[in-house]
Amino acid sequence: MNYLSQIAFVLVLVVAGYFLAKRIKEIRGNILLGKDVDRSDRKSERMKSMLLVAFGQKKMFKKLIPAFLHLLIYVGFLVINIEVLEFIIDGLVGTHRIFAGPLGDAYTVALNIFEFLAVAVIFSCVVFLIRRNVLKVGRFSGIEMTSWPKLDANLILVIEIILMFAILTMNATDQILQTRPDANYTETGRMVFSATLIPLFEGMSTTGLIITERVAWWFHIIGIFAFAIYITYSKHLHIFMAFPNTYYANLNPKGEMNNMDEVTTEVKAMLGVGGASSEPPAEISRFGAKDATDLNWVNLMNSYACTECGRCTQQCPANMTGKKLSPRKIMMDTRDRIDEIGKTGGDDGKSLLGDYITKEEINACTSCNACVEACPVNIDPLSIILQLRRYVVMEESSAPQSWNSMFSNIETNFAPWKFPPTDRFKWANDLKTEEKD
Amino acid sequence: MNTENIQVPTMAEMASKGEQPEVLFWVGCAGSFDDRYKKVTKAFVKILNKVGVKFAVLGEEETCTGDPARRAGNEFLFQMQAMSNIQVLDGYGVKRIVTACPHCFNTLKNEYPALGGNYEVVHHSQFLQELIDEGKVRVKEGGGFKGRKITFHDSCFLGRANNVYEAPRKVLESLDAELVEMKRCKTKGLCCGAGGAQMFKDAEPGNKEINIERTEEALDTGASVIASGCPFCMTMLSDGIKNKEKESSVEVKDIAELIAEAEDLV
Structure with missing residues (x-):
């Protein structure tokens, strides 16, 4: 028996x-379908963060x-x-x-x-x-x-x-x-x-x-x-x-956006700085992210770590004022899409941006980092939102019209508003004349 | 203050005299062009003059850091701006930068190093705190704020983005006013609605404007002054106060303006 x-x-x-x-x-x-990102640095700091936040539940106690x-x-x-x-x-x-x-x-x-x-x-x-x-x-x-x-x-x-x-x-x-x-x-x-x-x-x-x-x-x-x-x-x-x-979470200041080195190479060539690179320009598949496989592996790991508690969405200023953006949805959509790609290979004509996440959602983000701060396991929904925006602007050129105006103002006037650059220092003259009055 | 001899030297002028300032004041686009924020620029310059800080500005050589372009997704434009700014800054051998804009602060401090621009960057709240700590700015007894309620609105790019929460509060404490906190403050502070390039477009459809939500929270504290340290927050909260028809009883002020006022500089 x-x-x-x-x-x-x-x-x-x-x-x-x-x-x-x-x-x-x-x-x-x-x-591992995600793009590479180096998180092999600062090992003791990472260990400490894991012990405090995951093992020690630090952020839960808010x-x-x-x-x-x-x-x-x-x-x-x-x-x-x-x-x-x-x-x-x-x-x-x-x-x-x-x-x-x-x-x-x-x-x-x-x-x-x-x-x-x-x-x-x-x-x-x-x-x-x-x-x-x-x-x-x-x-x-x-x-x-x-x-x-x-x-x-x-x-x-x-x-x-x-x-x-x-x-x-x-x-x-x-x-x-x-x-x-x-x-x-x-x-x-x-x-x-x-x-x-x-x-x-x-x-x-x-x-x-x-x-x-x-x-x-x-x-x-x-x-x-x-x-x-x-x-x-x-x-x-x-x-x-x-x-x-x-x-493996980001340890840099939350306000810092990652530098796109592939863009740096091109900008340096355009400005003629940094010496003429003898290297041929690297094959760039795509600027920014359209599908889940354009994201990095930490973004994808984030999506599997999400337990849908909704603290991010609860703190999101766009969400609380009725906009469509919900950081939790960004994470859930990312996971659903990468699961789907894992099963089908991704040649299904669908993509994360468009079929799962809409432009209206990502455009509503104020990049305030409330969602990142709120997450008890250090998930970063903002990173995904910003990569999707990069795709919309650099590959599709389909940013909202007012943003396009802002871009052209910066290009021509070096300020996001339409003021002549020669007026930039006028305040100093005003200051002196005002004071004489 | 006798202001006829108020000085706003440019880096170019200093360089021609073979001089180097202690600190570059990065004015920012809002500080240069926005009528409301120009007052903050002027207030800060008055403080620098009064204290005798050897500073300079870039004047017409300053251009947008590229922050709104980058947040909107235009990495090319951001890097073009960043690299040309770095050329100018490095050309003058700039070591230390102070700015009254948390967006400029964040970009110069955190994002320029990846493109080769390495500077010590401080927000003006940190700079003012240093001046107070060193005893160079000493607000007179009862500088007009005694007993008044002030609430501080954390800018996301200063607070959560860079963990600067104490400096602006220390500056306000020197005013001897009653500092009251909003329900959502510091790490939980609510955005004004303008970050991430939202300043430059209309909000997506929703059921409320973010700045109204925040303004209501600020008004709930009963403060007569809403202090901020960011040009975008200032615009959003001022609009919120107008919307609530509270302009006669509640002011939105930058911390530099409050110090300048307490010092009788305006």
């Missing part, structure tokens, strides 16, 4: 591992209540997964609670901590479900929050609640079985939280309890594997992506 369950466990592990590895490879491949509830789930996730180690060893070796004997009292303490966290996770998930579906917190809606994103968010919370109940059921029935002489279950000591569920199961026969305990065990471990695969299709991927995302 044990032999059979060991084979079944190995099979589950292999199948789950296969699908997980396949998805990781797909997502990694999609991210909103205290969700930060606290999220922290419970996060710590629960990290700590309860230690127990998964025991699950895997038990499953492979055919043992039952292999750590109980060697750890003794420490095992009891650890399990009580796990149970406390399981209850805390249930509590947080319930509050989160209420915030989404009853209180209808504003940032969880918006044009990009269509049926799938909403369902995805609710599914994750419900799955987490069910998984936690599986642990508690398993522990409750296990505790009763320890008292049954015909079961011969290893002593674990009292597990306080699941003990409250004992009355529910006490009337069951020993066989019934063993079946319930085993079902809960299998449900929990298969549930965790299934969940791991599910999140690769879900916004919930942030639990992994937050770490590389904060590590």
Whole structure:
């Protein structure tokens, strides 16, 4: 019997591992479809930022209540997964609670901590479900929050609640079985939280309890594997992506736009400065970004790290005054498009700009960096917006008419307004004459 | 102030005398052409004169940094502007630049180095704070602001873009006024609506103008002065105040103007 369950466990592990590895490879491949950008510098600063922002949840604490509830789930996730180690060893070796004997009292303490966290996770998930579906917190809606994103968010919370109940059921029935002489279950000591569920199961026969305990065990471990695969299709991927995302995030001042070196080469040639370059001009595919593959890999990684919390959109001045721009939509569209390119190869006549993101959206951006500042995992929607604008202006020449006038004013008058350059220093004369009056 | 001998030397004049200023005052397009912001330029120049800072301006040799072109997506135009400005600045051997425009500040400080232009760039709020810290600007007791409520509007390009939040507040604190914060301030400060080249086009369709949203928030503080440190913010907030018909009770002022006023320079 044990032999059979060991084979079944190995099979589950292999199948789950296969699908997980396949998805990781797909997502990694999609991210690497992006253009290169060097983020190999300032390693200690990057490590520090990752520890503070991702591991330490620093930016979450701008909103205290969700930060606290999220922290419970996060710590629960990290700590309860230690127990998964025991699950895997038990499953492979055919043992039952292999750590109980060697750890003794420490095992009891650890399990009580796990149970406390399981209850805390249930509590947080319930509050989160209420915030989404009853209180209808504003940032969880918006044009990009269509049926799938909403369902995805609710599914994750419900799955987490069910998984936690599986642990508690398993522990409750296990505790009763320890008292049954015909079961011969290893002593674990009292597990306080699941003990409250004992009355529910006490009337069951020993066989019934063993079946319930085993079902809960299998449900929990298969549930965790299934969940791991599910999140690769879900916004919930942030639990992994937050770490590389904060590590590779931009460390320069937020106001700095990256220099387009391919443009510099051409401008230098036009101005005749910097010496005549003997290098032939590099093949430039496109100025700016039209499709997701024109973006850099950090932009694409950002899109997989987004958990659609909406803090960016909530802080966006354009969005709050009714414009179509939503930074969260920029990230979701980018992810949807790069996923699509990953599947179809991208030769479908579609592009990120036009089929997903409109000019009206990107034109509404004030480049104020509120979205970048708001993101708890340092996603940079502004970088994508500005690259799309570059494409619109430099490849399509289809900027709004007033911007074209501004460009020509700068070209001819060296100021964005139509004033003659000879008037530029008039204020100094005014100053002297005014003062004489 | 006896202003007949107010000096606004240009780099060209200084160079011809073989002199080098301590700092170049980068006036910016708004500071040169916009009627409202010219007052800020003048106020700042008066402070520089009063304190005796050896400064110079580029005069007609100054041109747009290229910021709005770059934000709108025109990288070519930006780089053309940047490279010709760098040629002029390097030609004069400029080391230190002060500007009253956060957009010029951001571009000169963060974006010119990639094109070979390396300068120490400070915003005028930082420069004024230095002068106050050094005791060179000392606002007289009860400089007319005592007891008045002032609120400071963070410019995105000074604040979030460059993490300058304290300098302008330190300058305002020297006025001995009551500094009150808006609900959204510092890292959470709300944009005036003009950044990212929005200054140069109409807003996209929506249900409200951003500057009205911000002006309402500023008015909620009950301040009689909305202080700013950016020409675009100044325009947007002044328009907001006009829209709300509050011109008689609320003023939008640059921090340099407030210091100049407190120093009796205007």
